[in-house]
Amino acid sequence: MSYWQKINPTGAVGDFVDVFRNAGSKRWPIALISLAITTGVFSSLAWESWKKPRPLPEVTYINSWPLDRTEAETQEFIKAKQKEKEQREAAIEAYEKEGRDLWATVGKASGMDVDKMKKQAEADRAREKAAEKAKADAILKQAGVEPVAE
Numbered sequence: 001m002s003y004w005q006k007i008n009p010t011g012a013v014g015d016f017v018d019v020f021r022n023a024g025s026k027r028w029p030i031a032l033i034s035l036a037i038t039t040g041v042f043s044s045l046a047w048e049s050w051k052k053p054r055p056l057p058e059v060t061y062i063n064s065w066p067l068d069r070t071e072a073e074t075q076e077f078i079k080a081k082q083k084e085k086e087q088r089e090a091a092i093e094a095y096e097k098e099g100r101d102l103w104a105t106v107g108k109a110s111g112m113d114v115d116k117m118k119k120q121a122e123a124d125r126a127r128e129k130a131a132e133k134a135k136a137d138a139i140l141k142q143a144g145v146e147p148v149a150e
Helices: 010-021 027-047 071-109 114-143
Strands: none
Touching: 071 114
């Protein structure tokens, strides 16, 4: 059985008509004021925008370098950043090596040829590193800078 089959609005309409007839002489002005207020509230809600205005982009200028910085200070800054990068890469390499050692132990325990897999993985890593260096050297040559030999 549907929910709407149980609803019968005739009783509510009859009650409203009975109360409206017994409301007195001021029922029409009160009804019009009530209708105007209700219409005003709903129309103001209908025209209200629920969209948030788009924020303007924030422009951040590089302000960490003083304008009067010398070439020596620039080189010091570059060397410090390079050292930080090398330390970060060394920590990542140590972490990855530990993981490779753990997986090698699991591989040995499960009967795999770990030495062959290790040689293949090292060859793949060396190939990837050579490809990255070749790409960096090509970019440097394109910029007119001679690549540094390792």
